[in-house]
Amino acid sequence: MSWFILLLTIALVCGSAPVFADDDERYLNCMKSFDCGNIKGAGYPFSGSDRPDYCGYPGFELGCSNQDPEITIMRSTYKLLGINNQSRTLNVSRSDYTENLCPALLSNTSSNPKLLNYTSDHAEVTLYYGCPSPSAPALSSQFTCNINDTVMEGNFMTVNFSALGITDPSLISYLTTCNNSVKFPARQSAIVPILVSLNASQFLEAINQGFELEWSAND
Numbered sequence: 533m534s535w536f537i538l539l540l541t542i543a544l545v546c547g548s549a550p551v552f553a554d555d556d557e558r559y560l561n562c563m564k565s566f567d568c569g570n571i572k573g574a575g576y577p578f579s580g581s582d583r584p585d586y587c588g589y590p591g592f593e594l595g596c597s598n599q600d601p602e603i604t605i606m607r608s609t610y611k612l613l614g615i616n617n618q619s620r621t622l623n624v625s626r627s628d629y630t631e632n633l634c635p636a637l638l639s640n641t642s643s644n645p646k647l648l649n650y651t652s653d654h655a656e657v658t659l660y661y662g663c664p665s666p667s668a669p670a671l672s673s674q675f676t677c678n679i680n681d682t683v684m685e686g687n688f689m690t691v692n693f694s695a696l697g698i699t700d701p702s703l704i705s706y707l708t709t710c711n712n713s714v715k716f717p718a719r720q721s722a723i724v725p726i727l728v729s730l731n732a733s734q735f736l737e738a739i740n741q742g743f744e745l746e747w748s749a750n751d
């Protein structure tokens with residue numbers, strides 16, 4: 533009888549020891565926080581830096597490039613400006629629009645609503661590239677780009693005014709004649725005050741304040 537118990541005990545200890553060590557290591561690794569630049573102490577659902585991927589939720593991997601925290605959403609890189617884990621929100625801005633409104637490659641902003649949703653402080657902004665006439669329609673403003681040593685005139689920025697309760701069919705129909713457009717979100721509270729005097733430098737400043745995204749409580 534006592535033989536049997538002894539053997540069983542040994543088998544149990546041998547079988548489970550490596551599992552305990554693995555769990556311990558994973559637990560200790562996940563106690564570490566993500567720290568980079570102005571982002572300190574980020575934990576679950578985020579991973580990145582000292583926090584291995586298994587410490588976070590897929591899609592919440594953070595990067596750190598020259599002390600600039602960043603997150604990749606739908607294959608585009610964003611600067612990570614802030615995290616608030618009480619309200620479960622983060623502030624991000626597009627890293628290809630930090631210097632000017634003229635990235636070499638144009639791409640729309642897309643988010644994955646299964647992971648992150650916009651908060652209520654949200655306005656949809658559209659930049660139009662290669663528009664036929666140099667005369668700016670009302671409710672929009674012109675900007676010039678120097679891309680690949682080519683000066684591009686006929687670029688306009690405007691906001692989706694219908695979302696703000698203003699509709700202007702002539703503006704909409706003019707802008708459909710432009711060669712390209714890029715949509716991206718901005719903070720409504722940063723955009724609305726500058727609508728009267730919409731110009732490129734103010735606009736750039738406003739979009740670099742980033743926009744807010746929230747993640748869901750049950751993840």
Ligand SMILES: *[C@@H]1O[C@H](CO)[C@@H](O)[C@H](O)[C@H]1NC(C)=O
Nearest residue numbers: 565572573574575615616617
């Ligand atoms: C999130 O909350 C935990 C526990 O309150 C805290 O230790 C951690 O630093 C917080 N992370 C961020 C990014 O605020």
Ligand SMILES: *[C@@H]1O[C@H](CO)[C@@H](O)[C@H](O)[C@H]1NC(C)=O
Nearest residue numbers: 613614615616621622623744
């Ligand atoms: C995002 O930025 C806004 C405006 O600057 C601020 O009120 C808010 O607290 C920030 N949120 C986070 C999560 O950093």
Ligand SMILES: *[C@@H]1O[C@H](CO)[C@@H](O)[C@H](O)[C@H]1NC(C)=O
Nearest residue numbers: 635636637638679680681682
């Ligand atoms: C600028 O040049 C790059 C590399 O040659 C090219 O991929 C890109 O499409 C060009 N951008 C524009 C707006 O022509």
Ligand SMILES: *[C@@H]1O[C@H](CO)[C@@H](O)[C@H](O)[C@H]1NC(C)=O
Nearest residue numbers: 637638639640712713714715
């Ligand atoms: C962005 O999306 C709009 C329509 O949703 C499309 O017309 C435009 O070509 C897209 N821009 C780019 C750069 O893909």
Ligand SMILES: *[C@@H]1O[C@H](CO)[C@@H](O)[C@H](O)[C@H]1NC(C)=O
Nearest residue numbers: 661662663664665685686711
């Ligand atoms: C729009 O694209 C066409 C075809 O590529 C080009 O000929 C025209 O110059 C572009 N218009 C502007 C204003 O850039």
Ligand SMILES: *[C@@H]1O[C@H](CO)[C@@H](O)[C@H](O)[C@H]1NC(C)=O
Nearest residue numbers: 656658692693694695696715
């Ligand atoms: C503009 O906003 C309205 C109302 O939110 C929406 O129905 C429409 O699709 C938006 N237009 C574009 C081009 O995003």
Ligand SMILES: *[C@@H]1O[C@H](CO)[C@@H](O)[C@H](O)[C@H]1NC(C)=O
Nearest residue numbers: 726729730731732733734735
């Ligand atoms: C943009 O507007 C701001 C504030 O009204 C002004 O100080 C600045 O000179 C304007 N910039 C241009 C290029 O018009």
Ligand SMILES: *[C@@H]1O[C@H](CO)[C@@H](O)[C@H](O)[C@H]1NC(C)=O
Nearest residue numbers: 645646647648649746747748
């Ligand atoms: C985003 O909103 C949609 C619609 O309300 C909801 O189904 C989805 O779960 C939300 N996603 C997150 C991450 O909260």
